[in-house]
Amino acid sequence: xxxxxxxxxxxxxxxxxxxxxxxxxxxxxxxxxxxxxxxxxxxxxxxxxxxxxxxxxxxxxxxxxxxxxxxxxxxxxxxxxxxxxxxxxxxxxxxxxxxxxxxxxxxxxxxxxxxxxxxxxxxxxxxxxxxxxxxxxxxxxxxxxxxxxxxxxxxxxxxxxxxxxxxxxxxxxxxxxxxxxxxxxxxxxxxxxxxxxxxxxxxxxxxxxxxxxxxxxxxxxxxxxxxxxxxxxxxxxxxxxxxxxxxxxxxxxxxxxxxxxxxxxxxxxxxxxxxxxxxxxxxxxxxxxxxxxxxxxxxxxxxxxxxxxxxxxxxx
Amino acid sequence: xxxxxxxxxxxxxxxxxxxxxxxxxxxxxxxxxxxxxxxxxxxxxxxxxxxxxxxxxxxxxxxxxxxxxxxxxxxxxxxxxxxxxxxxxxxxxxxxxxxxxxxxxxxxxxxxxxxxxxxxxxxxxxxxxxxxxxxxxxxxxxxxxxxxxxxxxxxxxxxxxxxxxxxxxxxxxxxxxxxxxxxxxxxxxxxxxxxxxxxxxxxxxxxxxxxxxxxxxxxxxxxxxxxxxxxxxxxxxxxxxxxxxxxxxxxxxxxxxxxxxxxxxxxxxxxxxxxxxxxxxxxxxxxxxxxxxxxxxxxxxxxxxxxxxxxxxx
Numbered sequence: 012x013x014x015x016x017x018x019x020x021x022x023x024x025x026x027x028x029x030x031x032x033x034x035x036x037x038x039x040x041x042x043x044x045x046x047x048x049x050x051x052x053x054x055x056x057x058x059x060x061x062x063x064x065x066x067x068x069x070x071x072x073x074x075x076x077x078x079x080x081x082x083x084x085x086x087x088x089x090x091x092x093x094x095x096x097x098x099x100x101x102x103x104x105x106x107x108x109x110x111x112x113x114x115x116x117x118x119x120x121x122x123x124x125x126x127x128x129x130x131x132x133x134x135x136x137x138x139x140x141x142x143x144x145x146x147x148x149x150x151x152x153x154x155x156x157x158x159x160x161x162x163x164x165x166x167x168x169x170x171x172x173x174x175x176x177x178x179x180x181x182x183x184x185x186x187x188x189x190x191x192x193x194x195x196x197x198x199x200x201x202x203x204x205x206x207x208x209x210x211x212x213x214x215x216x217x218x219x220x221x222x223x224x225x226x227x228x229x230x231x232x233x234x235x236x237x238x239x240x241x242x243x244x245x246x247x248x249x250x251x252x253x254x255x256x257x258x259x260x261x262x263x264x265x266x267x268x269x270x271x272x273x274x275x276x277x278x279x280x281x282x283x284x285x286x287x288x289x290x291x292x293x294x295x296x297x298x299x300x301x302x303x304x305x306x307x308x309x310x311x312x313x314x315x316x317x318x319x320x321x322x323x324x325x326x327x
Numbered sequence: 328x329x330x331x332x333x334x335x336x337x338x339x340x341x342x343x344x345x346x347x348x349x350x351x352x353x354x355x356x357x358x359x360x361x362x363x364x365x366x367x368x369x370x371x372x373x374x375x376x377x378x379x380x381x382x383x384x385x386x387x388x389x390x391x392x393x394x395x396x397x398x399x400x401x402x403x404x405x406x407x408x409x410x411x412x413x414x415x416x417x418x419x420x421x422x423x424x425x426x427x428x429x430x431x432x433x434x435x436x437x438x439x440x441x442x443x444x445x446x447x448x449x450x451x452x453x454x455x456x457x458x459x460x461x462x463x464x465x466x467x468x469x470x471x472x473x474x475x476x477x478x479x480x481x482x483x484x485x486x487x488x489x490x491x492x493x494x495x496x497x498x499x500x501x502x503x504x505x506x507x508x509x510x511x512x513x514x515x516x517x518x519x520x521x522x523x524x525x526x527x528x529x530x531x532x533x534x535x536x537x538x539x540x541x542x543x544x545x546x547x548x549x550x551x552x553x554x555x556x557x558x559x560x561x562x563x564x565x566x567x568x569x570x571x572x573x574x575x576x577x578x579x580x581x582x583x584x585x586x587x588x589x590x591x592x593x594x595x596x597x598x599x600x601x602x603x604x605x606x607x608x609x610x611x612x613x614x615x616x617x618x619x620x621x622x623x624x625x626x627x628x629x630x631x632x633x634x635x636x637x638x639x640x641x
Contacts, residue, residue: 030529037531041432044424045439048447048505051498055450058464059457122359130353131360142364148623149370150559151455152588153612156595157370160608187366194363220349241452248454250562255595275456275562282460282566287468299460303453310452 059303062296075290087261087272089281089291096294100261104178104271108253111182111267112189112246117239119186120193124238127194128201129223147191155255158184163256172268176258179267184256185249189242196241196317200234201227203324233323237316244309248302250275274298374612381610391607394599395572400611405576406489406584407618410564411554413493413580414500418553421497422504423546427534429505430512431520451502455562462495462567463487483581490580492568499563500553507552507630511545512538514636548629555622559615561588571597587615 065072073080076096084097123143127136158180166172166180204227212222228235258270259280278295285292389399425443433440471485515538523533539546561569570583571593577584591611598604 034529034531038432041424041428044421045428045433045443047421048425048443048450048501051501052446052450052453054465055453055457055461055498058461058469062460062464119359119362122356123363126353126356126360130356135360139360139364142367144623144627145371145620146363146367148555148619150556150561150588150615150619152559152561152591153374153616154370156591156608156612157373159595160605161373187370190363218346218349220352224352244452244454248456250454250456251592255592275454278456278460279562279565282463296460296464299457303457306452306454306457307449310449314448 056303059296059299063293063300065290065293066297069293072290072293076294085263087277089294090284094291096290100263101272101274101277101298103263103265104257104261105247105273105275107178107265107267107271108181108185108257108273109243109246111178112185113239113243115183115186116189116193116242116246120190120238120242121197121235123190124194124197124201124235125223125228128198129227130219143191143194146187147195151188151249151251152255154184154188155252158252158256170268174258174260174268174270176256176270177268178257178271181253181257181271181273182267184252185246188249188252189245192245193238193242196238197231197235200231200238200320203234203320204230205324230324231320233316233320237313237320240309240313240316244306244313247309248275248306250279254279274302278302371616374609374616377606378609378613381606382613386607386610387614390574391572395594395604395607397603397607400587400590400607400614402573402576403585403587403590403611404614406569407558407587409489409577409584410493410496410568410586411557413489414496414557415550415554417494418497418500418504419546419550422501422549422553423508425501426505426508426512427538430509431530431534431538447502447505450498453499455499455560458495458499458563459566461498462491462563466491466494467567486581487566487568487570487583488581489568489577489584492564492584493580495563495567496557496560499560500556503553503556504546504549507549508542508546511542511548511633514545514633515541544629544633548626548633551622551626551629555619555626558622559588559619561586561592564589587611587618591615 066076067078075094080096081098084095085099086095086097087100088095123139127139131139159176162183163175163180166177166183167175170179172179208226208230209222212226213219217226253273254276257273257276259272259276260270261272261277262269264271275298278298281291282295285295386399387404388401390402391400392398425447429440429443433443467485467487471488471491474480474484475482519537519541520533523537524530528536564586568583569586569589571585573583573585591608594604594608594611598608
């Protein structure tokens with residue numbers, strides 16, 4: 012038998028029973044701490060879904076807020092004599108803000124990553140990377156504040172929109188929040204592409220941009236896709252920026268110049284005033300479950316892309 | 328004989344036309360990068376320009392007055408400190424323990440390791456507002472209520488409190504600490520483990536006396552990053568313990584508290600007098616930014632030292 016570590020089964024000499032027991036206890040404790048990650052994720056799932064459960068199974072709650080009620084009315088008016096829980100304005104609002112954010116963040120994030128890894132002279136790169144790290148370190152409540160106080164006026168001045176706070180403003184601020192995510196993952200992927208790829212392409216007479224466009228980017232494609240997906244998941248779940256910058260009116264409108272209310276912002280704005288166990292409480296947990304499932308799926312796909320990139324570059 | 332020469336010339340001709348496209352592409356990518364740098368400068372410039380006058384010793388050391396249109400932010404600073412200290416105390420043992428287990432004990436391909444890694448990766452992607460819901464549903468409503476019930480108390484634990492907010496944030500930051508600690512453990516050469524074991528040290532002795540001292544910068548990096556993030560996250564603590572305004576400082580883990588990030592949100596959106604609040608708002612944002620930047624900078628410096636060690640080894 013060829014065991015890789017012949018000493019693994021041997022016990023160090025002079026180790027007593029007490030010490031062996033201590034080792035076993037410590038191993039157990041470390042195992043338990045490793046398990047907290049699993050337990051945490053499970054608990055989040057269980058308790059968010061349990062909070063949302065009455066929407067699906069409790070007839071009392073369903074009278075006001077069942078799955079059917081979510082799409083029976085176009086109105087989101089959870090507070091009032093007859094509460095209305097129409098999800099359509101929240102879903103369209105979320106979609107609108109996220110699309111605007113991605114329209115800004117994907118080109119900016121991916122292109123600046125290409126710039127940093129392919130074109131930038133070292134000096135410029137040393138300026139760009141700390142800028143991205145600073146942006147990543149800005150708390151989302153500060154970006155929300157900036158959107159509320161500063162960019163909202165810019166957006167209104169440029170577009171002449173009626174409401175100062177709208178989906179365009181929120182989307183722009185949200186883009187600032189997710190650019191670092193997209194940039195970091197994309198740049199890592201681009202830099203993981205072996206030098207020999209670029210050298211071969213340049214030696215064949217391709218210019219630098221041709222190399223970047225038709226060799227490096229495709230080789231790092233799965234990583235770029237992962238970066239975009241991780242950015243998307245962040246955009247869908249991000250709360251404070253949207254809460255402060257979007258105006259929070261629950262409208263059904265396709266115009267980015269109208270105010271928008273997202274799923275996450277509804278939870279943040281309403282949960283504090285809600286009676287625990289009421290239909291409204293369950294509906295907000297249902298929105299949370301929706302966010303959890305959506306971002307979970309997106310993140311799993313992003314993980315698959317990263318795995319694919321790893322295998323591809325390892326094979327190369 | 329002439330065919331290969333033409334074949335070589337033809338692409339060269341095309342290069343001329345595509346050169347315009349090419350410089351456009353690299354130009355646009357440069358513009359994207361420039362835009363990011365400019366936005367960062369604008370944000371920082373705006374906040375520091377309007378904020379620096381407000382941030383005085385009085386501002387840092389006094390309580391808000393006159394419906395939060397005057398006075399300072401001391402309770403928010405104190406609450407933030409209490410929050411992150413409590414969080415780190417819980418977070419570090421679990422995070423470091425998990426990283427040690429994953430890196431030193433577990434077989435990388437065992438199902439347990441895979442499940443743990445999958446969970447930790449996805450934990451990092453859960454939206455912060457969902458952490459807030461979870462904190463309210465699990466810690467406050469479930470754990471807190473049951474603790475009150477078991478101890479025969481009225482409502483002590485079953486309400487938003489410092490300890491619940493700290494625990495929620497600890498879970499949120501668990502992936503950060505695990506990842507940075509593992510990164511640090513990987514920089515310790517395998518020979519050191521073998522040398523230590525060869526001298527007769529047990530596994531735990533090796534970890535305690537060889538690995539942990541070496542991995543210290545990485546563990547510190549993780550702790551600092553999680554504090555920086557914890558100080559700025561608002562959504563997870565909104566329902567689990569943060570308060571709009573409190574006339575007293577938190578003295579027990581079951582008290583509510585004021586927090587800098589939440590204070591920014593409150594000043595920005597709930598103020599009765601926007602003009603009077605604005606300087607205070609800018610001042611609070613500036614303090615929060617300076618705090619997170621100082622922490623992030625410390626983490627970056629520590630991490631780059633660690634990476635240099637790794638690079639020097641290979």
